[in-house]
Amino acid sequence: MARQACRSLLSRIQTRISSPPQTRSLITGMRRSALKETLLRALRSEISYESSHLPTSPLETHFNSFTIDPREGEQWVSLTRSDDREEIKIDATLFDGSAPETRSGDVSDGSNQRLHITLAVEVSKKDSDSEPESESGGIIMQFLCSAWPDAMDVDRVYAGPRGIYAIKPYMGPEFKDLDEEVQKAVQDYLEQRGVNDELAAFLHKYAANKDRTEHVRWLQNIESYMKK
Template sequence: MSRLIRYARRTILSSSSIFSKTQFHCLQCHLSHGGTPSVQSRNATLAFLFRSRPYSTGVITKSPFEANILRILRSEIDYQSDYAPPHQPVTKFNSFAVEDRAGEQWMTMNGKFGDSEDIKIEATMFDGFVSVPRVGDDATGEDTRLHISVIVDISKRDGPETVEFVCSAWPDALEIHNIYVFSTSRDNKLVRPYIGPHFGKLSGELRRTLREFLEARGVNDELSVFLHEYMLNKDRIELVRWLQNLKYFVEK
């Protein structure tokens, strides 16, 4: 048994000695050439280190593929942050309080009209576009108009009734599509509403009156311009957040 222990001890010391000589050789090459060891030399040294010292398994290394992904993600985050850095989302627009929904494709606005109505606006990030001809005598080609879906709920504080406007926000105008009128029952369940006709099928006078109804409550073309500016900034914020979350996942 003592002979076996002495043999094992000599083997361990021999391995340590070989490793020390290997380290010394790499260091000697480094000093003599005035530069850093090659990638192959470093990898060979690291591989020998982990073979010779199995207790170093706690060290976590990334594969070349993962390291390349991280490099690209960091570069993209830096580019997006420098090229078009987003600013802090605004929290107020006219009489509305603006609530950003971080990590989501929506934002919410809340307001009041008089002493009897609550107004809630929910808007998507850009969810579509249309191509339109360029204007002007020498204009050629097409321009792109981005689209935002908007839902406006106007409810009475002293009753269960709510009027909901389903709209499109274009860069310079708000377009109404449908109007729902519904109420909640005593057990707070939503009563399924009759959706009514498309807004475009209503009489001209009724369409004009309903637009004035919304405009009096601050839901107008100016709101559309604000939403497009807000969503341009939110799009940059969410892109950087998405890139960072992806980087954190790969780093773990």
């Protein structure tokens, strides 16, 4: 009798042991579904809010004589300009830093910040079909610049052979350490090619709009993945 009771108890225990995994699987699935819906609701709410703050018009495709490639999904924007003699290529970051805003003679408390954008500017001469390639034709000029909200600063100047990229090229001294006449000549050179304070101000406006646009696209990509 006792043996039969033990068998009955073991049978009930085995039944209980065999059923929980299915129950747990169902509960886990329900929890996952609930979490997924919660995340999707949060994403849709954020997308709706951020979309309401997007610029009313699409990102510009031209600025002065530059053609703009927005490079969707990237933290860069490219600008190109070309004429019969030269080609200018610019790669600009979105906001990649900041510095305290100060007035002349004042010490900043750090509360106001000036956002910073880095520019890599490349100027190359076009080859002429009617003339043999000159020595300068095989050289490209590169400039590393800083775009502030109201100013374009030059940080470095580099001249190197076209199509050859050294692992660690000699970049010369910092721009601020060059002779003042050389600095002025370089600034005038870039000014004539549209790399100036006006471009810096435009890029800050453009970067702010692109950053909002990319943020919404990023949210939408996550939503698209989560819906699958």
